[in-house]
Amino acid sequence: MKLFTQTVGHDAPLTCYVQEPSAELATAATRPAVLVLPGGGYFMTSDREAEPVALAYLAAGFNAFVLRYAVGAESPFEKSFDDAKAALAWIRANAADLHIDPTKVAAVGFSAGGHLASSLATAAEDKPDALVAGYPVTLEEFGPPVGKELIDVPSHVSAATPPTFLFSTSDDTVVPIRNSIAFLAALAEHEVPFESHIYLLGPHGLSLSTNATANGRAEMAEASVRPWLADSVRFLQTVFGDFSVDGEAETYQTLVNRRRLGVDMPLGRLMADERAADVVRRHAPELAAAVGADAFAGVVSIRQAVSYQPGAMSDEALAALDAELTALR
Numbered sequence: 065m066k067l068f069t070q071t072v073g074h075d076a077p078l079t080c081y082v083q084e085p086s087a088e089l090a091t092a093a094t095r096p097a098v099l100v101l102p103g104g105g106y107f108m109t110s111d112r113e114a115e116p117v118a119l120a121y122l123a124a125g126f127n128a129f130v131l132r133y134a135v136g137a138e139s140p141f142e143k144s145f146d147d148a149k150a151a152l153a154w155i156r157a158n159a160a161d162l163h164i165d166p167t168k169v170a171a172v173g174f175s176a177g178g179h180l181a182s183s184l185a186t187a188a189e190d191k192p193d194a195l196v197a198g199y200p201v202t203l204e205e206f207g208p209p210v211g212k213e214l215i216d217v218p219s220h221v222s223a224a225t226p227p228t229f230l231f232s233t234s235d236d237t238v239v240p241i242r243n244s245i246a247f248l249a250a251l252a253e254h255e256v257p258f259e260s261h262i263y264l265l266g267p268h269g270l271s272l273s274t275n276a277t278a279n280g281r282a283e284m285a286e287a288s289v290r291p292w293l294a295d296s297v298r299f300l301q302t303v304f305g306d307f308s309v310d311g312e313a314e315t316y317q318t319l320v321n322r323r324r325l326g327v328d329m330p331l332g333r334l335m336a337d338e339r340a341a342d343v344v345r346r347h348a349p350e351l352a353a354a355v356g357a358d359a360f361a362g363v364v365s366i367r368q369a370v371s372y373q374p375g376a377m378s379d380e381a382l383a384a385l386d387a388e389l390t391a392l393r
Contacts, residue, residue, distance in 0.1 A: 065122070072154045073147035074134050081118050081128040082162055092125060096168035096304045099151055099192065100130045103175025103199075103269065106144060106210050107135055112271040112279065113174040113198075117293075120272060121172070124297045125307060127164050129155055133180065141212045148180050149188055156190075168304040170194035172296075175239060175269060176201055179214060182247065185228065186220035194303050195225075196296045199232040199268055201239050202247040221250035228258040229299040231292040238268035259299050263289045322365070325393050327386040331355050331369065332362025339392050347385040348377065 066082045085093045098121045102113035109132045118128035133147035152169065159166035171192035173181025178200025185195040204216035228251055232244040244262060251258045266286035271277040272293055278284035312318075321328040325340050334340045335355045344366070345352045351369055354361040361369070366385065370377045377385075 070154065072131070073150035074143055076134060076147040076151070077132045078151050078154065079115070079118070079130045079132075080162065081122050081130075083122065083127055085163060091309070092307045093163060095125060095127045095164050096170070096300065097127045097129065097155060097162070097164040098170050098172045098196070098300075099148075099155060099181075100128060101133065101148060101171065101173035101177035101180045102130070103173070103177040104135060106139075106141070106176045106212055107137070109133065109135060109177070110174070110269070110271070112269070112277045113177065116272055116277050117172065117174075120293055121297070124293075126170075126297075126300075127162060133177075137211055141207070141214050144180055145183060145188075145215075148184050149190065152184060152188075152192060153190060165304075168193055170196055170300055170304075172196040172198075173200060174198040174271065176210070178202075179206070179217065182217045183215045183220070186217055186222070186225050187215050191224065191226055193226055194300055195228040196300070197228065197230045197247075198292070199236055199239055199270070200230070200243060200247070202243040206239070206243070218246045218250035221247070221254050221256065223254050223256065225251065225254065225256045227299075227303045228256060229260075229296045230258065231261040231263070231289070231296075233263045233266035233268075233270070233286075233289065235263075235265055236268045257303075259295070261292060261295060265289070325389045327366040327382060327389065329389075330363050330365055334366070334389070335362070337392075340389055343385070343388050343392070347381070347388070 066084050068080050070078045070080060072078050100118050102109040104110045114130045118130050121128045131151045134143040155169055156166040169192050171181035171184050178197040179202060181195055182197050182200050182202055185191055202217035204214050207214035230244055232241060234241050248260055266289045267283050270284055270286060270289050273286050273289040275285045331351060332355060334344055351366060370382060
């Protein structure tokens with residue numbers, strides 16, 4: 065991973081977590097991205113909603129960017145908004161160097177950061193491609209308590225608003241649930257695709273809702289809310305698409321087949337059975353010889369070995385070999 069900081073907007077630091085290309089990650093060389101906007105009432109940016117969130121998304125296959133946008137009494141909302149817009153623009157403009165797809169950038173925000181992310185998604189000319197909002201402020205009535213004039217997010221929703229994932233709790237006494245409900249109603253009215261999880265329990269500011277991000281407070285590790293991260297990843301993969309994979313998924317039958325004589329049993333086990341060894345020597349002498357010469361050869365199955373060497377054995381020959389081996393069971 066490459067970790068560095070870039071300043072954007074009004075000298076706001078954008079911390080970048082970029083998975084660099086690797087031969088072992090060839091199908092994930094170009095990734096979707098998340099722009100993480102921590103909460104903090106527009107007077108600070110929470111550490112709990114910054115790097116831990118970015119690293120969780122990085123592990124799920126996204127390159128991640130955390131913006132410490134302008135905050136404090138001296139910074140009007142427009143300054144924070146400028147920083148967020150500049151961060152999104154910089155990420156897209158540098159997509160090739162950041163190994164991301166510039167058409168797959170989601171804004172992820174919490175509380176006041178959720179307001180900022182939602183404002184990007186509704187009121188900015190250049191919008192993110194998806195939105196993840198955690199217990200977000202969305203109503204302009206939150207502005208006077210923090211000394212700022214805020215965008216009323218629901219009134220800015222349009223058909224151009226990107227697909228949205230929203231989670232919050234009905235127990236939130238800091239940002240009342242009406243903020244989420246008004247936003248969801250506006251999304252529904254404009255037929256914007258969305259997924260929402262409003263949990264029964266949990267105070268404001270849950271972040272990942274794990275012990276590691278709870279700062280020692282049990283109520284900040286509410287287990288029922290914890291799945292939001294995995295659900296949001298699934299949502300974004302549904303919107304953006306996932307990395308391609310070949311072959312068939314593992315099943316219980318796959319496990320059973322590896323333990324029975326046949327072309328799916330590891331070669332080392334096959335060669336330990338003299339009857340099977342004779343069959344392998346007749347049909348695939350090179351594979352049989354490789355078991356003694358190469359330790360790795362013993363842990364792969366004949367089917368796997370053939371897949372690594374296209375043309376080494378026809379489908380018909382593989383089926384004939386499998387039939388003869390299974391007849392020995």
